[in-house]
Amino acid sequence: MKLHHTGFVVADIAQYAKKHPLGECVASVEDPIQNARLALYNNHSDVLIELIQPLGNSAFTWNALQKNGNHFHHFCYTVNDIKIAEDYAIQLRMIKVLGPVPAILFEGKEVVFYYTRNQQVVEFLIDPNHL
Numbered sequence: 001m002k003l004h005h006t007g008f009v010v011a012d013i014a015q016y017a018k019k020h021p022l023g024e025c026v027a028s029v030e031d032p033i034q035n036a037r038l039a040l041y042n043n044h045s046d047v048l049i050e051l052i053q054p055l056g057n058s059a060f061t062w063n064a065l066q067k068n069g070n071h072f073h074h075f076c077y078t079v080n081d082i083k084i085a086e087d088y089a090i091q092l093r094m095i096k097v098l099g100p101v102p103a104i105l106f107e108g109k110e111v112v113f114y115y116t117r118n119q120q121v122v123e124f125l126i127d128p129n130h131l
Helices: 013-018 062-068 082-092
Strands: 002-009 025-031 036-041 048-054 071-079 095-103 109-115 121-126
Touching: 002 062, 002 121, 013 036, 013 048, 062 071, 071 082, 082 095, 082 109, 082 121, 095 121
Parallel strands: 002 048, 071 121
Antiparallel strands: 002 071, 025 036, 036 048, 095 109, 109 121
16 A cells, blocks of 8 residues: 545635645546546655545535635545455444545546545545556
8 A cells, every 4th residue: 555645625726736836737637426627746756636626516525625625635545456445444444435436537447435533534546556
């Protein structure tokens, strides 16, 4: 398991990116499953930053944006298969909130989201080629 990215929910990706040293934008998509605009930045390191801009009240992150404004949202870890994510969830008594669903930002690889006992969101990116 490796930290892949940190996710931030923002009202406007372009405006947020102007005011934060994110590095180069390496991918940008509109995700119909999440009903959000997503952008991935290299963050001058091997841990990426994802900006999530909800596009309406049906977006999974809409309420979080309304309640908290621009804010840190989640950590994402890469795992080889879904079983590893499920084992962590059981061990740490996390609650599944979404997934697995294909993530177009990550070339259709599946992601699954959990809510921790610390009241934080954790995402697992399922990548069989992960080392």
